[in-house]
Amino acid sequence: MSALTDTARVAPSGNPVSQSVRDSLVLAKRNLIRMSRIPEMLVYGLIQPIMFVVLFTYVFGGSMQIGGSTSATDYKNFLMAGIFAQTVTFATASSGAGIADDMHKGLIDRFRSLPMARGAVLTGRTLADLVQTALTLVVLAVVALLVGWRVGSDGDTNAAKVLAAFLLLLLLGYAFTWIGALIGLSVRTPEAATSGGLIWLFPVTFISNAFVDTSHMTPWLRHIAEWNPFSATVQACRVLFANPGQSQSGAWPMQHPVWASLIYSVLIIVIFRTLAVRKYRSATA
Secondary structure, eight states: OHHHHHHHTSOOOSOHHHHHHHHHHHHHHHHHHHHHTOTHHHHHHHHHHHHHHHHIIIIITTTOOBTTBOOHHHHHHHHHHHHHHHHHHTHHHHHHHHHHHHHHHTHHHHHHTSSSOTTHHHHHHHHHHHHHHHHHHHHHHHHHHHTTOOOOOSSSOOHHHHHHHHHHHHHHHHHHHHHHHHHHHHSSSHHHHHHHHHHTHHHHHHSSSSSSOGGGSOHHHHHHHHTOHHHHHHHHHHHHHTOSOOOOOOSHHHHSHHHHHHHHHHHHHHHHHHHHHHHHHHOOO
């Protein structure tokens, strides 16, 4: 903590942008060091998505119809984009809980007393969560390959497209951590932040194209699913991975999923970062 205090007490530079970047990186390092001392956080964060992969693949794989086929292999390839997206968005809960814990312990009040950029505490936390999410995504991708997931092998995809898909996933995850940051600043305990960070994620992830083909939904529910930001990223990943089950809907996010995913994620970051930084100024433990 002393190193953080010494760094933060350095007189602000003339460039507020460089000061904000420097402060954010210092706090991101602080959070990463803290996470490395609690390895069970990463382990437990991996258990749930791995369970989803195994359960959905082997329990539902032979009964789901994807593009007119009930092949377990087709469903496995269809499923993974949804599991990847669900994993990165569920980082929202840990982000909110971490910030709520800092609030509960009085660290946020201490940070506010230091001469650092206003949004640095939150940016540092969300960047650290992004690194943890990236590590989780790497491990999950290896597990997916072990259970039989494959990207398209018909020339429709390449390494650049696969990398682009994972970058879109990380961008969505980063965007959602700002929602978690706002929740963490708005509640009184880490437990409430965890519950508040998860309860709204279940309808967002399940009323989507992540686990089932939206063409089988009732019209009003399908419309919601197709305009869901989560669905746009899942559709973009399936397109870039050249996996089956790409929606043939005429909805704009389904027709232009890569652009829709980028626009949705950037909008979420802009809106919820602004709200979270504003809340940070007045939040009390």
